[in-house]
Amino acid sequence: MIEIKHVTKVYGGTKKAVDDISLNVPTGEIIGFIGPNGAGKTTTIKMITGILNPDEGEILINGKNIVKEPLAAKKEFGIVLDNADIFLRLKGIEYLKFMADMYEVDSHLRKQRIEDLAETFEMKHALNDKILSYSHGMRQKIVIMGVLISDPNVWILDEPMTGLDPQSSYQLKEKMREHARKGKTVFFSTHVLEVAEKLCDKVAIILHGRIAYFGTLDALKAQYAHCSSLEEVFLEVVNHA
Amino acid sequence: MxxxxxxxxxxxxxxxxxxxxxxxxxxxxxxxxxxxxxxxxxxxxxxxxxxxxxxxxxxxxxxxxxxxxxxxxxxxxxxxxxxxxxxxxxxxxxxxxxxxxxxxxxxxxxxxxxxxxxxxxxxxxxxxxxxxxxxxxxxxxxxxxxxxxxxxxxxxxxxxxxxxxxxxxxxxxxxxxxxxxxxxxxxxxxxxxxxxxxxxxxxxxxxxxxxxxxxxxxxxxxxxxxxxxxxxxxxxxxxxxxxxxxxxxxxxxxxxxxxxxxxxxxxxxxxxxxxxxxIGSNESSSSAKDMSEKQLRKQSRQGNRIRTYMAKEFKILVRTPVFFINCILTTVLMPVIFLILPFLGTLDGETMSAVTKGITALQELDNFYAYVLFVGLGCGCMFGVINLVSATAISREGNQYMIMKVLPISFRDQVYAKLWMGILLGFFTNFCTLIILWFYLHFSLVYLFIFFIASCITTVFCNDLCMMLDLTKPKLVWEQEASAVKQNFGAFVSMFGGMALCAVIIIGCFFIPEDYLQIGAIALTLTLLVLCVVLTKVVGRYGEKAMRRL
Structure with missing residues (x-):
C-alpha cells in the first residue's frame, strides 16, 4: 500500500510541481497514474521512491515513511524508471546479480527467478552480453527483470511500455496482473489510455500537480456519459480542471 | 549555409x-x-x-x-x-x-x-x-x-x-x-x-x-x-x-x-x-552466446552487498575505456613513470649503481627513517589522488545517481564502497612503488614497511577529502563519460590539491632543522593518522547528507 498525505513539491522556490496531493494506493490492485506532460507524474513517483524529498506532507510505503525510514521503505518497493539506460557496461546477468544482492534475495530463489524471467521476456540468449549492446526494448526488459527478481511488495513503474514490442508489452501486463493477484501493489504512470483501460483497477489523474480524479474508470466514464471514448473523457477532465 | x-x-x-x-x-x-x-x-x-x-x-x-x-x-x-x-x-x-x-x-x-x-x-x-x-x-x-x-x-x-x-x-x-x-x-x-x-x-x-x-x-x-x-x-x-x-x-x-x-x-x-x-558506428557488440548452467549457478550465488557494490564499481571502471585509462591504468603506470622512466632516460649502468650505493649508505643514517616517513606521507597523497576514483565517485554516475537513491542500501554504505575502491587502487599503486623501490634501489624491508604505512595513511586521507569534494559538487550532467573524469573541475582540484600536498610534505621536510626531523616526522604521521580516522568517519555521515541533497 502507498499512502500519499498532503504532499507538495516546489521547484526553484516558485513552481509547484505537485500541489498538496493525497492518494491511497491499496494492496492487490493495479493503479494507473495518468496525466499530460509536465503534470507532476514523474515528480510524484520520484517522491514516492525517495529520489526527491517532498517539501510538505509524507509518503508511507506499507506503513514505512520514505523520508524517516528510507531503507525499510525501499525494501518494500521496486521501481522501473523511465530511463532504461542504466549500468550499461555490466552484463545482463551481472546486473541481475547486483540487484538480487542489493535486495538480499536467497541464492536458490534468485536462480529460479532468473530462469523464469529470462524465459518470459526471451532474454536467455542476451544475459551474457553487456547491457550496452541491448536495444532499447531489451534494456527496458532487463530493468524490469532486475525489479522482479526481488518480487517487491509494491511495484512502481514510470512509463513502462515505452519501447517494448507487443509480445513483451503483453508479458509485462500479465506480470503486473499476476503481481496484483498475489495481493501486492502495482502503481504505474502511462500516457497510453488503452493500457490504463485494460489493465487498471483504478486510475489517478493528475493535472497541474493536483489529483483531478481517483477511482475506477467505469465511474469516471459514468460521470462523462456523453463522451464516446476514454480519450474524450480524458480531454474533458483536462479541459475542466 | x-x-x-x-x-x-x-x-x-x-x-x-x-x-x-x-x-x-x-x-x-x-x-x-x-x-x-x-x-x-x-x-x-x-x-x-x-x-x-x-x-x-x-x-x-x-x-x-x-x-x-x-x-x-x-x-x-x-x-x-x-x-x-x-x-x-x-x-x-x-x-x-x-x-x-x-x-x-x-x-x-x-x-x-x-x-x-x-x-x-x-x-x-x-x-x-x-x-x-x-x-x-x-x-x-x-x-x-x-x-x-x-x-x-x-x-x-x-x-x-x-x-x-x-x-x-x-x-x-x-x-x-x-x-x-x-x-x-x-x-x-x-x-x-x-x-x-x-x-x-x-x-x-x-x-x-x-x-x-x-x-x-x-x-x-x-x-x-x-x-x-x-x-x-x-x-x-x-x-x-x-x-x-x-x-x-x-x-x-x-x-x-x-x-x-x-x-x-x-x-x-x-x-x-x-x-x-x-553509419553503423556503435558502442558495443553482442556475443549472442547462451549462458551455461554453471555460469548461471555462479552468478546466482548470494553475495555480500558491499562487496557486490564494489565489484560493480570495479567492473564499470575496467570496462569503460575512459575510466580504465584515467583511473585504473594510472595506478600501475604512475610508479613506472616516476621511478623507472627517469632512470631509463638519464642514467647508465654505472650511475645507477652509484645511486643505489648512495641510497644504501643513506639507509645507515640514524634519521633516515624520518625522511622515509615524510616521503611516504607525501607519496601517499599522490597515490590517493592520481587514480581519480574517489574524486569522481559520484560524478561518474551521471544521471544514474537516481539509482543510488532508490537502492535499499544506505547512502553511507554506497559511499564507503566507492571510497574503498579508490583507497584499494591507491594501495595498489603504493604496492607497485614498493616493488620498484626494492628492485631498483634496494631499499631495506624495514624502510619499505615504514614507507608503506606512511603512504597508506595519506592515501586514505586524500581519498576521504576527494570523496567529500565530489559529494559536495558532483558533475552529474554529462553526455560522454570523458566529461565525468577529464572535464571535471572538482577532479582537477582534487588531483592538483593532492600533488601540492605531496610537494609541500616532501620539500618541506628538507627545511626542518636536523634536531626536530624525527619528532616532526612522527608528529606529522600521528596527526595525519588521527585526521584520517576522523575524516573516514565523517565521510560516511557527510555522504548520507550530501546524497539526500542531490
Whole structure:
C-alpha cells in the first residue's frame, strides 16, 4: 500500500510541481497514474521512491515513511524508471546479480527467478552480453527483470511500455496482473489510455500537480456519459480542471 | 549555409560549455576565468623563453624561424590532441543518430562539427601564439600589418592541423571498420596516446648528438632555413611567419589559400567518406552466446552487498575505456613513470649503481627513517589522488545517481564502497612503488614497511577529502563519460590539491632543522593518522547528507 498525505513539491522556490496531493494506493490492485506532460507524474513517483524529498506532507510505503525510514521503505518497493539506460557496461546477468544482492534475495530463489524471467521476456540468449549492446526494448526488459527478481511488495513503474514490442508489452501486463493477484501493489504512470483501460483497477489523474480524479474508470466514464471514448473523457477532465 | 549556421550554433550550445545545466551563469563564467588563469603560467613561461631567445635568433637572422617554431608547436598540439577528440565528436557522439536522420548533407555536418572543434582548439593557438607575439613586440619594430596578420593567424593556423587530423580520422574510419566500436577505439587510442607520450619522453632524453649538430648547422645557415623543416609538416607555417615578421601580404595570402584549400579538400573528401564511415558506428557488440548452467549457478550465488557494490564499481571502471585509462591504468603506470622512466632516460649502468650505493649508505643514517616517513606521507597523497576514483565517485554516475537513491542500501554504505575502491587502487599503486623501490634501489624491508604505512595513511586521507569534494559538487550532467573524469573541475582540484600536498610534505621536510626531523616526522604521521580516522568517519555521515541533497 502507498499512502500519499498532503504532499507538495516546489521547484526553484516558485513552481509547484505537485500541489498538496493525497492518494491511497491499496494492496492487490493495479493503479494507473495518468496525466499530460509536465503534470507532476514523474515528480510524484520520484517522491514516492525517495529520489526527491517532498517539501510538505509524507509518503508511507506499507506503513514505512520514505523520508524517516528510507531503507525499510525501499525494501518494500521496486521501481522501473523511465530511463532504461542504466549500468550499461555490466552484463545482463551481472546486473541481475547486483540487484538480487542489493535486495538480499536467497541464492536458490534468485536462480529460479532468473530462469523464469529470462524465459518470459526471451532474454536467455542476451544475459551474457553487456547491457550496452541491448536495444532499447531489451534494456527496458532487463530493468524490469532486475525489479522482479526481488518480487517487491509494491511495484512502481514510470512509463513502462515505452519501447517494448507487443509480445513483451503483453508479458509485462500479465506480470503486473499476476503481481496484483498475489495481493501486492502495482502503481504505474502511462500516457497510453488503452493500457490504463485494460489493465487498471483504478486510475489517478493528475493535472497541474493536483489529483483531478481517483477511482475506477467505469465511474469516471459514468460521470462523462456523453463522451464516446476514454480519450474524450480524458480531454474533458483536462479541459475542466 | 543557413543550415550550417543553425547546426553549428546548436552544437556549440549543446557541447561547448562546461555547464551542468543547473549551475548559475556566474559559476560558469567563474569556471572559464579559472581555465584562462590556469593558462597564464604556461603562456607566461613561453613569453619569457621567447623573450630570452629572440635576441640570439635575431643575430643569425632567424626571427621568422623562431616564430615558425612556435606556430609548429601550436599546430602539433592541435593535431595531436584533436586526433583523440575528433572521433568522439564526428563518430561516437550521441547526436549522430539525430543528425543522420535530418535532411542535412555530409558537408553541412562535417562543416558544423569542424567549426565546433576549431573553437575548442583556439585555446592552443591563443595560449602559444599570443605570448610569442607579445615577446616579439618587445624586440622587433613591428608594423600595423604585424598586428593584423598576428591576430588573423591565431584564428587561421588551427585550421590546417585540424583538417589533417579530421581527414585521417575520416579515412581511418572508412577503411578500418573494427575501429567503429567506440569502446575499442577509445581503449586503443588511449593506450596509444600514453605510449606516444612515454616514447616522446624517452627519445627526447636520448636525443642523438648527431641530430643536434645537424640542427645547429641548419640554424647557423641563416636566412630562415629552419622554416623548411616546419614546411614539411604544416606548409602554411613559413608563409604565415614570414608575412608577420616582414609584413608581406603575398605570403599571408598564400598561407590563407593553403588553409582554405585544405578545408575545401576535406569537405569534398568527406562527401564521399563520412556517411559510409559514420553509419553503423556503435558502442558495443553482442556475443549472442547462451549462458551455461554453471555460469548461471555462479552468478546466482548470494553475495555480500558491499562487496557486490564494489565489484560493480570495479567492473564499470575496467570496462569503460575512459575510466580504465584515467583511473585504473594510472595506478600501475604512475610508479613506472616516476621511478623507472627517469632512470631509463638519464642514467647508465654505472650511475645507477652509484645511486643505489648512495641510497644504501643513506639507509645507515640514524634519521633516515624520518625522511622515509615524510616521503611516504607525501607519496601517499599522490597515490590517493592520481587514480581519480574517489574524486569522481559520484560524478561518474551521471544521471544514474537516481539509482543510488532508490537502492535499499544506505547512502553511507554506497559511499564507503566507492571510497574503498579508490583507497584499494591507491594501495595498489603504493604496492607497485614498493616493488620498484626494492628492485631498483634496494631499499631495506624495514624502510619499505615504514614507507608503506606512511603512504597508506595519506592515501586514505586524500581519498576521504576527494570523496567529500565530489559529494559536495558532483558533475552529474554529462553526455560522454570523458566529461565525468577529464572535464571535471572538482577532479582537477582534487588531483592538483593532492600533488601540492605531496610537494609541500616532501620539500618541506628538507627545511626542518636536523634536531626536530624525527619528532616532526612522527608528529606529522600521528596527526595525519588521527585526521584520517576522523575524516573516514565523517565521510560516511557527510555522504548520507550530501546524497539526500542531490
Amino acid at each position: 543557413r543550415k550550417y549556421i543553425a547546426l553549428t550554433k546548436a552544437l556549440l550550445k549543446n557541447g561547448m560549455g562546461m555547464s551542468d545545466g543547473k549551475s548559475k551563469k556566474f559559476y560558469q563564467v567563474f569556471l572559464y576565468v579559472v581555465l584562462l588563469i590556469s593558462l597564464v603560467p604556461i603562456s607566461g613561461a613561453l613569453y619569457f623563453l621567447i623573450d630570452e631567445a629572440l635576441p640570439t635568433y635575431s643575430m643569425i637572422d632567424q626571427e621568422a624561424s623562431l616564430l615558425g617554431g612556435m606556430m609548429f608547436m601550436s599546430c602539433f598540439l592541435i593535431f595531436f590532441f584533436s586526433l583523440f577528440s575528433i572521433p568522439s565528436i564526428f563518430y561516437f557522439s550521441r547526436d549522430n543518430d539525430n543528425l543522420l536522420s535530418l535532411p542535412l548533407s555530409s558537408t553541412t555536418i562535417i562543416g558544423a562539427k569542424f567549426t565546433t572543434c576549431l573553437i575548442y582548439e583556439y585555446v592552443f593557438s591563443v595560449g602559444v601564439l599570443l605570448p610569442t607575439y607579445l615577446a616579439y613586440m618587445n624586440h622587433v619594430d613591428v608594423s600595423v600589418l604585424f598586428y593584423v596578420f598576428g591576430i588573423l593567424s591565431i584564428f587561421l593556423i588551427p585550421v590546417f592541423p585540424l583538417v589533417l587530423s579530421t581527414f585521417l580520422t575520416i579515412l581511418l574510419m572508412r577503411i578500418a571498420p573494427f575501429l567503429k566500436n567506440r569502446d575499442r577505439f577509445n581503449l586503443i587510442s588511449g593506450i596509444l596516446m600514453l605510449i606516444v607520450a612515454f616514447g616522446f619522453s624517452y627519445f627526447t632524453n636520448h636525443a642523438n648528438i648527431q641530430e643536434e649538430s645537424d640542427m645547429i648547422h641548419m640554424v647557423m645557415q641563416g636566412d630562415n632555413s629552419m622554416l623548411e623543416l616546419f614546411m614539411r609538416a604544416f606548409p602554411m607555417i613559413p608563409y604565415f611567419s614570414r608575412s608577420i615578421i616582414e609584413g608581406n601580404i603575398m605570403d599571408f595570402a598564400i598561407g590563407c589559400l593553403i588553409c582554405f584549400l585544405s578545408l575545401l579538400l576535406l569537405l569534398s573528401a568527406g562527401k564521399y567518406l563520412y556517411f559510409k564511415g559514420v
